[in-house]
Amino acid sequence: MGAFAEPRDPAPGTDARVALITAPDLETARTLARDLVSSGTIACANLVPGVESIYRWRGAVEESREVLLVVKTTAARLAELESRVSELHPYEVPELVVLAPEHVAAPYLAWLAAETAPAPR
Numbered sequence: 001m002g003a004f005a006e007p008r009d010p011a012p013g014t015d016a017r018v019a020l021i022t023a024p025d026l027e028t029a030r031t032l033a034r035d036l037v038s039s040g041t042i043a044c045a046n047l048v049p050g051v052e053s054i055y056r057w058r059g060a061v062e063e064s065r066e067v068l069l070v071v072k073t074t075a076a077r078l079a080e081l082e083s084r085v086s087e088l089h090p091y092e093v094p095e096l097v098v099l100a101p102e103h104v105a106a107p108y109l110a111w112l113a114a115e116t117a118p119a120p121r
Helices: 026-038 075-088 106-116
Strands: 016-023 044-057 060-074 097-099
Touching: 016 026, 016 075, 016 106, 026 044, 026 060, 026 075, 060 075, 060 106
Parallel strands: none
Antiparallel strands: 016 060, 016 097, 044 060
16 A cells, blocks of 8 residues: 555544535635524534635636635535535635535534534424
């Protein structure tokens, strides 16, 4: 085997997901985070200001200071997350990259599942 470990399944028996979203400023990041938490789409958002992004946009190399949102949700909420980000985000093409964690501590996972569970009807 090479330098890389074999990929493993996401945290067994879970559908926990971590999503990365960039925003142009702290106000936008806070607005997104509050909306997504209030609606139960995500359980938590960490806002990381001061991210420097270098990317290609419409044929030119661009540089921007952004705020990175690290959000925690479940696979069941991903379609809603993508829809809300598309609706609320000021970027024409907002970043939304979803990762499946290798392990999630059981108490945190239980809290995450409870906070993102659909409201009873």
